[in-house]
Amino acid sequence: MEQSRIRNFCIIAHIDHGKSTLADRMLELTGTIPPREMAEQVLDQMDLERERGITIKATAVRMTYRADDGRAYELNLIDTPGHVDFTYEVSRALAACEGAMLVVDASQGIQAQTLANVYMALEHDLAIVPVINKIDLPNAEPERVADEMTEVIGFPREEMIFASAKEGVGTTEVLEAVVRRVPAPGGDPDAPLRALIFDSKYDPYKGVIAYVRVVDGELRAGQRLRLMATGRALEPLEVGFFRPTFAPGERLGTGEVGYVASGLKTVRECRVGDTITVEGAKTTPLPGYLPAKPMVFAGLYPANADDYELLRDALEKLQLNDAALHYEPESSLALGPGFRCGFLGLLHMDIVQERLEREYGLDLLATSPSVEYRVLKTDGAEMAVDSPAELPSPQETAEIREPWMNVSIIAPDRYIGATMDLVTGRRGEFVKMDYLDHGPSVREGERRVTLEYRLPLSEMLVDFYDQLKSRSQGYASMDYSFDDYRPARLVKVEVLVNQHPVDALSVIVPAEKALAYGRAAVERLRRLIPRQLFEVPLQAAIGGRVIARETVRAMRKNVLAKCYGGDVTRKRKLLEKQREGKKRMKRVGNVDIPQEAFMALLRLEK
Ligand SMILES: Nc1nc2c(ncn2[C@@H]2O[C@H](COP(=O)(O)OP(=O)(O)OP(=O)(O)O)[C@@H](O)[C@H]2O)c(=O)[nH]1
Ligand SMILES: [Mg+2]
Numbered sequence: 019m020e021q022s023r024i025r026n027f028c029i030i031a032h033i034d035h036g037k038s039t040l041a042d043r044m045l046e047l048t049g050t051i052p053p054r055e056m057a058e059q060v061l062d063q064m065d066l067e068r069e070r071g072i073t074i075k076a077t078a079v080r081m082t083y084r085a086d087d088g089r090a091y092e093l094n095l096i097d098t099p100g101h102v103d104f105t106y107e108v109s110r111a112l113a114a115c116e117g118a119m120l121v122v123d124a125s126q127g128i129q130a131q132t133l134a135n136v137y138m139a140l141e142h143d144l145a146i147v148p149v150i151n152k153i154d155l156p157n158a159e160p161e162r163v164a165d166e167m168t169e170v171i172g173f174p175r176e177e178m179i180f181a182s183a184k185e186g187v188g189t190t191e192v193l194e195a196v197v198r199r200v201p202a203p204g205g206d207p208d209a210p211l212r213a214l215i216f217d218s219k220y221d222p223y224k225g226v227i228a229y230v231r232v233v234d235g236e237l238r239a240g241q242r243l244r245l246m247a248t249g250r251a252l253e254p255l256e257v258g259f260f261r262p263t264f265a266p267g268e269r270l271g272t273g274e275v276g277y278v279a280s281g282l283k284t285v286r287e288c289r290v291g292d293t294i295t296v297e298g299a300k301t302t303p304l305p306g307y308l309p310a311k312p313m314v315f316a317g318l319y320p321a322n323a324d325d326y327e328l329l330r331d332a333l334e335k336l337q338l339n340d341a342a343l344h345y346e347p348e349s350s351l352a353l354g355p356g357f358r359c360g361f362l363g364l365l366h367m368d369i370v371q372e373r374l375e376r377e378y379g380l381d382l383l384a385t386s387p388s389v390e391y392r393v394l395k396t397d398g399a400e401m402a403v404d405s406p407a408e409l410p411s412p413q414e415t416a417e418i419r420e421p422w423m424n425v426s427i428i429a430p431d432r433y434i435g436a437t438m439d440l441v442t443g444r445r446g447e448f449v450k451m452d453y454l455d456h457g458p459s460v461r462e463g464e465r466r467v468t469l470e471y472r473l474p475l476s477e478m479l480v481d482f483y484d485q486l487k488s489r490s491q492g493y494a495s496m497d498y499s500f501d502d503y504r505p506a507r508l509v510k511v512e513v514l515v516n517q518h519p520v521d522a523l524s525v526i527v528p529a530e531k532a533l534a535y536g537r538a539a540v541e542r543l544r545r546l547i548p549r550q551l552f553e554v555p556l557q558a559a560i561g562g563r564v565i566a567r568e569t570v571r572a573m574r575k576n577v578l579a580k581c582y583g584g585d586v587t588r589k590r591k592l593l594e595k596q597r598e599g600k601k602r603m604k605r606v607g608n609v610d611i612p613q614e615a616f617m618a619l620l621r622l623e624k
Contacts, residue, residue, distance in 0.1 A: 019271070023090065025091055030136075031100055033101045035151060038097055042059060043189040044081060047193065062077075063077065066373065081094075106342040110216045117144050117146070119146075119192065146173075152182060154187070165455070212233045212294075220339070227279050241297075244297050254280060314360070314475075318359050319353040319382065320383075323354045329380055332377070345360070388405060390402055392420075393415060411561065419503040421475045424500075437490065445528070509527065510524055541566075
C-alpha cells in the first residue's frame with residue numbers, strides 16, 4: 019500500500035470502557051474477519067482473557083477500509099489492555115503508531131487510566147480521536163462526559179464521536195476520523211531498513227516471531243538481516259501481517275506493521291525494543307523502549323522440584339511475550355530451586371503464574387509478594403533487597419527505605435471520607451483534591467473528584483484495590499506511579515514450623531504491625547496445616563525472639579477410615595486423591611505444608 023494511505027493507530031481507555039468491543043465493530047465493518055469467525059472481543063485471543071473478560075496483551079490487526087473519499091486505506095490497529103498493571107503494553111503500542119483512539123464510557127466518564135493513557139499518548143505526540151462509547155446504556159450521560167473531556171483534557175467539542183460499540187453506532191464516523199485525523203506514517207522508503215520490535219512470541223515451528231513496525235526501508239523474507247542491539251544475524255523464514263492471526267505476505271513497506279518469523283530458537287537474542295536492519299547497512303538504531311521497572315517481587319517455585327528446568331524454559335519463552343516480566347534464579351531452603359520474579363503489579367503476578375501453569379503445564383507455588391527495599395548497612399554499603407531472605411540482620415542495618423507511590427483516585431465526592439479512611443489506615447498521606455466537573459447540573463454527592471495521595475507500595479499489595487472498590491461501591495478508579503524511597507521502621511517476621519524457619523513465609527512489615535502479623539500468621543497456619551503424627555509448634559519470630567506461638571496437635575490421619583468395608587475402587591480413589599494432594603505439599607523439616615497455607619498467608623489482612 020502507498021505510504022500516504024496507511025494509518026497506524028491504537029485504542030486506549032480505562033479498563034472495560036469498550037476498546038475490544040469497538041475493535042470488533044471495525045473488524046466487521048471492514049470485512050476483516052468473516053461473520054462465521056466473529057466472536058465478542060475477538061481480539062482477546064487468550065483463554066485467560068476470554069474467561070476474565072479483560073485484555074491482557076496488546077493485539078495488532080490490519081484492516082482495509084474504503085473511505086468516503088472513494089479510496090482504500092490500510093489501517094493497522096493495536097487494541098491495548100486497560101488495567102494499570104499492563105501499561106507497558108500500552109506504551110509500546112503507542113510507539114508503533116501515529117494516532118490513538120481514546121474511548122470513554124458514557125456512563126462512567128473520565129477514569130484514572132483514561133488520564134494516564136492520554137498523557138502517555140500526548141507524550142508520544144499522537145493524534146487523538148476521542149470516542150464517547152456506550153451511549154446506549156440507560157444511565158449514559160454523553161453530554162456531561164463530553165463537557166468533562168473538554169474541561170479536563172481540552173478536546174474541542176466537535177472532535178468527539180458518540181458511539182455504541184455494542185449496537186454498532188458511530189463505527190463509520192470512527193473509521194473516517196482515523197483516516198482524516200491520523201497522519202500517514204513518515205519514514206524514508208529509500209533508506210536502509212529500520213524496523214522496531216514492539217512485541218514478540220515464541221512459536222515451536224517458526225522460532226521467535228518479532229512483531230515489528232517498519233520505520234524506514236522495506237522488509238522481505240529471504241533478506242539477510244541483523245538485530246542491532248545483540249548483533250545477531252538472521253534470515254527471516256516468513257514475513258507477514260496480522261489478520262489478527264499470522265497472514266504471510268510478500269513484504270512490509272515503510273510505515274507498515276507486521277511480523278517477522280526469525281527462525282531463531284534461542285529467545286535471548288531477539289528483544290523487544292531492538293531494531294532490525296539489513297546486513298551491512300550503516301544506520302543508527304531506533305530509540306527503543308525504557309525497560310519496564312518491576313514493582314512487585316515474589317518467588318515462583320515448581321510444586322514438583324523435577325520441573326525446575328521446565329519452569330526456566332517456560333519463563334524464558336513467556337518473557338518474549340511479556341516484556342515486563344523479570345526473573346532470576348533463587349533458591350529457598352523450604353521450597354528448593356526456583357526463581358525470584360519481578361512484576362508490574364499484583365494482577366500481573368497472578369496472570370504470569372496462571373499463564374505458566376496453563377501454557378506450560380506447570381504447577382507452581384508463589385511466595386508472598388514483596389516490594390524492593392533499599393537498605394543502608396552500618397558499614398556504609400547500600401543494597402537493594404526484594405526478598406525477605408536477603409534482608410541483613412537488624413545489627414547490620416542502619417536504615418531501610420521503602421518505595422512510595424503517587425496514587426490518584428477518581429470517585430464521586432460522597433466517597434471522599436471512605437477513601438480517606440482507607441488511605442490513612444495504610445500510612446498514606448493526602449496531597450490534594452480537585453473537582454473534575456464543575457457544572458451546576460451535577461447532583462449533591464455526585465460531583466466527581468480526583469484525590470491524590472502518597473502511599474507506601476507495600477501497603478497497596480494487600481487488597482488495597484479491592485477495599486477501595488468495595489468502600490466506593492465500585493465507583494472509584496485508581497492509577498499509580500513510583501514517587502520516591504523513604505525511610506521506614508521495618509522488621510522481618512519469620513515463621514517457624516517445628517523450629518525450622520520457613521524462608522518462603524518470611525515477610526518484611528512495619529514494626530508496629532509485626533505482632534499482629536505474627537499472631538495472625540501462626541493462627542492461620544495452625545488451621546491450614548493438617549495434623550501430623552506428632553505435635554508441631556508454630557512460631558513467629560523477629561530476629562530469633564518469638565512473638566507468637568500456636569501448636570498443631572498430633573493426630574493419626576487415615577483417609578480410609580470413612581469407607582470401612584466399602585468397595586476397593588472407592589478406596590483406591592481416595593488414596594489417589596490423597597497422593598494428588600501430596601504433590602502440592604512442601605516438606606519443611608518433617609512437616610508437610612499444603613500450598614493453600616502459602617496462598618492463605620498472602621491474603622492475610624494487615
Ligand atoms: N451497553 C454497552 N456495553 C458495551 C459497549 N461497549 C462495550 N460494552 C461492554 O463493556 C464490557 C467491556 O468491554 P470490552 O470491549 O471488553 O472493554 P475493554 O475496554 O476492551 O476492556 P479491557 O481491555 O479489559 O480494558 C463488555 O461487557 C462489553 O460488552 C456499548 O457500547 N454499550
Ligand atoms: Mg479489551
